[in-house]
Amino acid sequence: MATLGFIGLGVMGGRMARRLLDAGHTLTGYNRTRSKAQGLLDAGMSWGDTPRAVAEAADITFSMVANTAALRSVTGGPDGLLAGLGPNKIYVDMSTVSPVFSQELSQQVAAKGAAMLDAPVSGSVITLEEGKLSVMVGGDKAVFEKVKPIFLDIGPKVTHVGRNGLAVTMKIATNLSLAVQMLAFSEGVLLAEKSGIQRETAVEVLVNSVIASPMVKYRGPFVLEMPDEAWFDVNMMQKDMNLALELGHELDIPLPTTAVANEFLTAARGMGLDKQDFAVVFEVLAQMSGLKK
Ligand SMILES: NC(=O)c1ccc[n+]([C@@H]2O[C@H](COP(=O)([O-])OP(=O)(O)OC[C@H]3O[C@@H](n4cnc5c(N)ncnc54)[C@H](OP(=O)(O)O)[C@@H]3O)[C@@H](O)[C@H]2O)c1
16 A cells, blocks of 8 residues: 555545545645644544655655645745655645636646646535545546545545646635535525525425435525534635636636625625635625624
């Protein structure tokens, strides 16, 4: 079995690393905030003092960080992941970041004699814990085939979508629908509620109706009770909407529903709700409709 490394042990990365340990892999990990890694260290993960140390220790290094700025920070500089790469090593970034930066990074990785895959995931904390996460992969097909068995330890659906940068593009194309669907769902609930239907009843009908995507099924009930900790907060959601809008602008593809849903995320931030799950767009619309929580 290849020796693995994991950089970025937050909500998603920490749980992925756990699945890799549970599958019997040897794992070295790094997180900017070391305390968050304690549970994994107790479960047998080794600690790398820097991203570079992790890449030096591993045959295949994974990263899962918040955004493009975080990825620049863990990959660049003398202690960065790139400095620890060399021939025969593979680097897999699973974060949702700028496709342009992801592609640039793959060239820098190639210059080190190593290979990179972009492998963002679609799903949530729950999907991940249930082992049902989908992984989209960009990069060389032969490298993809080498890493595929490890991806399958994270989730059951693994799809090679094309060259470097295209998986993260596919991920952005997927994620714009999350906020759009949540806003449309909120419109339906509020229309029903202001007409005299109990909010609980409207939610029950909608999450069992033809419009109930997996996301609407698990996030729809958040309009009745928001989770204490966001599954995917407003800032994170807006990061993906902005990436989609940038891409749309670049390719001359209008994204009208993305643009409108994005404005509701801006409104949520304006209302101080940025750390809440993005399902809070419901509350923004409820307030505009004269309906209280
Ligand atoms: N949550 C979801 O449902 C979900 C689903 C699919 C995909 N994703 C994607 O997965 C990625 C990670 O999301 P998450 O939910 O796991 O977020 P998270 O819990 O906030 O974790 C973010 C990770 O990035 C690290 N980080 C942030 N800024 C950094 C910086 N400047 N330098 C170094 N490390 C930095 C954090 O380190 P610290 O611990 O030190 O802060 C942490 O390890 C994102 O790209 C997101 O879009 C999330």
